[in-house]
Amino acid sequence: MSEDTRWGFETRAIHAGQEPDPRTGSVIVPIYATSTFAQDGVGGLREGGYEYSRTGNPTRTALEEALASLEGGRYGLAFASGMAASDVALRSMTRPGDHVILGNDAYGGTFRLLDKVLTLWGVEYTPVDLADLAATRAAVRPNTKVIWAETPTNPLLGIADIAGLASVAAEAGARLVIDNTFATPYLQSPLGLGADVVLHSTTKYLGGHSDVVGGALITSDEELNDQFAFLRNAAGAVPGPFDSWLVLRGAKTLALRMERHSDNAERVVEALLGHERVTRVYYPGLTEHPGHETAAKQMRRFGGMVSFAVEGGEEAALRVAASTKLFTLGESLGGIESLIEHPGRMTHASTEGSPLQVPADLLRLSVGIEDGADLVTDLLGALG
Numbered sequence: 034m035s036e037d038t039r040w041g042f043e044t045r046a047i048h049a050g051q052e053p054d055p056r057t058g059s060v061i062v063p064i065y066a067t068s069t070f071a072q073d074g075v076g077g078l079r080e081g082g083y084e085y086s087r088t089g090n091p092t093r094t095a096l097e098e099a100l101a102s103l104e105g106g107r108y109g110l111a112f113a114s115g116m117a118a119s120d121v122a123l124r125s126m127t128r129p130g131d132h133v134i135l136g137n138d139a140y141g142g143t144f145r146l147l148d149k150v151l152t153l154w155g156v157e158y159t160p161v162d163l164a165d166l167a168a169t170r171a172a173v174r175p176n177t178k179v180i181w182a183e184t185p186t187n188p189l190l191g192i193a194d195i196a197g198l199a200s201v202a203a204e205a206g207a208r209l210v211i212d213n214t215f216a217t218p219y220l221q222s223p224l225g226l227g228a229d230v231v232l233h234s235t236t237k238y239l240g241g242h243s244d245v246v247g248g249a250l251i252t253s254d255e256e257l258n259d260q261f262a263f264l265r266n267a268a269g270a271v272p273g274p275f276d277s278w279l280v281l282r283g284a285k286t287l288a289l290r291m292e293r294h295s296d297n298a299e300r301v302v303e304a305l306l307g308h309e310r311v312t313r314v315y316y317p318g319l320t321e322h323p324g325h326e327t328a329a330k331q332m333r334r335f336g337g338m339v340s341f342a343v344e345g346g347e348e349a350a351l352r353v354a355a356s357t358k359l360f361t362l363g364e365s366l367g368g369i370e371s372l373i374e375h376p377g378r379m380t381h382a383s384t385e386g387s388p389l390q391v392p393a394d395l396l397r398l399s400v401g402i403e404d405g406a407d408l409v410t411d412l413l414g415a416l417g
């Protein structure tokens with residue numbers, strides 16, 4: 034039922050691509066731990082057309098159908114990581130001499146892939162504030178093939194107008210890719226707003242339990258999907274069946290978790306705003322956030338990611354990060370447990386000295402689904 038939009042989001046999260054196993058009746062999709070599939074005579078593939086698990090595996094297919102359904106796309110492809118998905122997307126859509134427009138507040142790994150790998154291959158890129166549509170339009174060149182946007186961004190929670198970017202991309206004859214990792218398909222539907230491709234690090238909210246690394250590309254464009262599938266099969270960065278199953282299981286509760294993440298983030302934001310050592314809070318749910326109106330238009334709620342700056346610069350920020358008890362100091366985000374990190378020294382260290390460098394006094398929270406009051410107590414204790 035991946036294309037069946039009669040059903041609500043929560044229903045599709047549990048059922049899309051996940052019919053009971055026809056042979057045994059198993060209600061939960063089995064983990065097809067197999068590398069290869071028996072053929073009835075050479076080329077005689079059985080139901081589903083499976084031949085080799087790099088090319089296709091039934092557990093992975095279930096995940097891909099579920100993800101496509103949740104994003105409102107026709108096709109979904111799962112990858113070994115978000116970066117593997119980004120790599121396949123960028124290499125499928127560009128050739129040497131082509132140009133990419135990237136948000137100036139992008140995930141450090143995406144920046145590194147473009148800056149340190151794809152430039153060697155002859156791809157050019159320009160970092161732009163994608164919240165500024167005029168600046169984005171001005172950055173378009175005749176060879177621009179891709180506009181790559183995160184919204185909300187990592188780590189400054191900036192907001193880009195997806196429908197506006199889709200018009201800029203269409204005028205430029207370029208593709209718009211939205212990294213929907215922070216918002217998730219529950220909070221935001223980029224394909225419905227005109228994006229060509231949605232990218233996920235399923236490591237984050239879709240998996241939701243910090244126990245798996247994975248990625249995904251979702252599109253309704255058959256030709257693009259074929260190109261992605263070709264390169265994924267040629268290069269091989271596929272998730273194994275157990276990893277696929279973990280993401281599939283995590284995604285079933287996405288809606289419930291995102292509501293709770295958003296509730297807890299709102300409580301944490303309120304507490305941070307009232308603290309004298311907090312100099313700035315970044316959260317798109319705040320009416321004073323410059324992207325608030327756009328966020329309110331294109332998001333269901335504002336999510337579980339919060340960043341804030343503390344008085345006393347980097348040293349003070351590092352002290353706070355080391356002093357929480359419930360917020361675990363660690364990279365990543367989107368799991369049920371709360372995490373704290375210092376982007377400048379951790380997730381975004383690769384942006385140092387570049388236009389994407391992040392403020393030294395910044396801390397990023399992935400607000401989990403614990404008791405919200407406990408989370409506030411923990412943060413206030415660490416801030417002292």
Ligand code: PLP
Nearest residue numbers: 114115116140187214234236247
């Ligand atoms: N996109 C965003 C917004 C991310 O935060 C991350 C990882 O942190 C990625 C992509 C890359 O995903 P992965 O770590 O699964 O390779």
